Amino acid sequence: MALTSTPLPVADRVNGFSYAIRNIVVEAKKVEAAGRKVAYLNIGDPIPFGFVTPPHLVEAVAQAMRDGHNGYTPSPGILHAREAVADDFRERGLPVDPDRVLLTSGTSEGIELTLTALLNAGDEVLVPTPTYPLYTAVIAKLGAVESYYRTDPARGWLPDLDHLATLVTPRTRALVVIDPNNPTGAVYPPDVRRALVEFAEKHGLLLIADEVYADLAYDGPVTPLGLIDPDAAIISYSSLSKAYLAPGWRAGWMAVGRTPRLDGLLAGLRKLADGRLCSPGPMQYGITAALRGDRSFQDTLRAQLRERADITTDRLNAIDGITCVRPTGAFYAMPQVALPPGKTDVDYVLGLLRATGVLTVFGSGFGTDPAMGAFRVVFLAPPADLHGIYDRIAAYTSDFLAGRG
Numbered sequence: 001m002a003l004t005s006t007p008l009p010v011a012d013r014v015n016g017f018s019y020a021i022r023n024i025v026v027e028a029k030k031v032e033a034a035g036r037k038v039a040y041l042n043i044g045d046p047i048p049f050g051f052v053t054p055p056h057l058v059e060a061v062a063q064a065m066r067d068g069h070n071g072y073t074p075s076p077g078i079l080h081a082r083e084a085v086a087d088d089f090r091e092r093g094l095p096v097d098p099d100r101v102l103l104t105s106g107t108s109e110g111i112e113l114t115l116t117a118l119l120n121a122g123d124e125v126l127v128p129t130p131t132y133p134l135y136t137a138v139i140a141k142l143g144a145v146e147s148y149y150r151t152d153p154a155r156g157w158l159p160d161l162d163h164l165a166t167l168v169t170p171r172t173r174a175l176v177v178i179d180p181n182n183p184t185g186a187v188y189p190p191d192v193r194r195a196l197v198e199f200a201e202k203h204g205l206l207l208i209a210d211e212v213y214a215d216l217a218y219d220g221p222v223t224p225l226g227l228i229d230p231d232a233a234i235i236s237y238s239s240l241s242k243a244y245l246a247p248g249w250r251a252g253w254m255a256v257g258r259t260p261r262l263d264g265l266l267a268g269l270r271k272l273a274d275g276r277l278c279s280p281g282p283m284q285y286g287i288t289a290a291l292r293g294d295r296s297f298q299d300t301l302r303a304q305l306r307e308r309a310d311i312t313t314d315r316l317n318a319i320d321g322i323t324c325v326r327p328t329g330a331f332y333a334m335p336q337v338a339l340p341p342g343k344t345d346v347d348y349v350l351g352l353l354r355a356t357g358v359l360t361v362f363g364s365g366f367g368t369d370p371a372m373g374a375f376r377v378v379f380l381a382p383p384a385d386l387h388g389i390y391d392r393i394a395a396y397t398s399d400f401l402a403g404r405g
Contacts, residue, residue: 013141027350028359036357039389041378044182044331045247049380053246054297060289061249064282073281075273077103077253081284084291085253089236094227100256102269103287105279106247107212107237110254112138113276114235117268118173118206119144126167126175128159130334130366130374132182132210147172148367153325153336157184161195174206175199180213180222183366183376184334185309185327187217197228206265209236212252215243215298217329218306231259240283242330243298244290251283305331308379308386315390316377321401322393331380334363337373337397344370351400356392 028038040048047053076082082101089096104110111134119125121143127135129148136146147167150160164175177196179188188196200207209225226234239252256266309327316324316335324335337348345362353359363374379386 013143024349024353024359024361024365027353031353031357038353038357038359039381039385040359041381041389042359042361042376044242044378044380046242046245046331046380047247050382051245051301051380054244054290054294056293057240057244057246057286057289060293061282061286064285069282069285071281073103073278073284075276075278076101076270077279077287078281078284081287082253084288085255088291089224089226089255092221092224092227094224094230095258096255097258100258100266102254102256102273103279103284104237104239104252104254104273105250106241106252107210107239108134108252109250109276109279110235110237110252111135111208111210113269113272114206114208114254114265115139115142115144115174117265117272122171124169124172126164126172126205127367128176128178128181130183130363130368130376131176132178133365133367135176136367144173145171146367151181151184151186153184153323153334156328157181157186157325157334158188158192159196161192161199164199168203168205172203172205174208176208176210177225178210179225180217180329181332182210182213182330183332183361184325185330185332186325187219187222187329193225194228197225197232197234200234201229201232205233206262207232207234209234211236212238212242213330214238215295216302216305216331218302218309219328220302222329226255226257230257233257233259233261235262240286240290243301244286245301246283246286249283249286250280251287252279253287307383308381309333311383311386312377312379312390315387316393319390319394319397321397331378333377333379334366334374335377336363337375338401339371339373340401340403343400345373345375346370348373348400349375352393352396355396355399358389358392358396 082098086096086098123144149164214222234257241247313326321338349362361376364370
């Protein structure tokens, strides 16, 4: 039989799929291969920085494995974990039926399942800019269209509601709200949250409430968006990844609002969930342990994050040419550098990496204008390490703005 050297074709949809947070690691590996140590400030994973998954969660998962719970689970997830999710919402003031809870492989799978069930090719989704790039990657894969609504650094990265109002078309299907926000660290005030819910209801949109950082607002947990209107068309998403320090477990959930308007979408989600069998089984036992167990560690975690946010903001704002809005939740900041003419955020971020070994992510990977000079910093490193990193950023920025970087 004759052999062929013709490469197999790749689907066109792959060309539109981009995830800058991990794609940029390729450049970091080149820097490491050249002998320079890299400080990875690109991925929001607390574990490499010394944070530890709570022991009672680890024990619950290990016990589940020892007890033989290593097979497939029901597609929506085991009942007691779904009940724990529903009870957690009720304790926060929002009634949720366990039958409207689906367990997922992290928040990311829940978002992808939802967009897949919701969108046809050419449909539009309102996403914030800067945004978490999973949304735009999945939207592109589905042949749909992202429509960016501005958030304003001059107002603490809050959504520009006037701009949002100009973007709705007959093809608009959903509004994405990430609060507390990744990548900016903003926490939205009550009036803005209410306005976003009312906007989605006015236009008949699904509100995708990405609430994975709700327990990591520095002043205390943020209430669910669905509490503003329990009959609104809202699906809430969260996981053990961030506030419970277990990102590798891929243990997440979504809670579908009680309105009958979401019944058809819920049926579609269940059908898609059947097709992927289930989320990781033993980790579902960790959900029950997390939501019914001790959460006092989160008080310490929030204090640690606030300290790092303060260091980050103070140090970056002290650098000539850089401005940084103070985060109020999560573990990200989105500073901006005043770019010289003809330079982009990619030029700055790659130059910083190659000159200092500090890896951040350029803002255009989150949907901002490359000329804006935005870049995202993950500030999970210990305070002493952060000071050293910001020393390197300060030295490089001085050279970059003087044309030497």
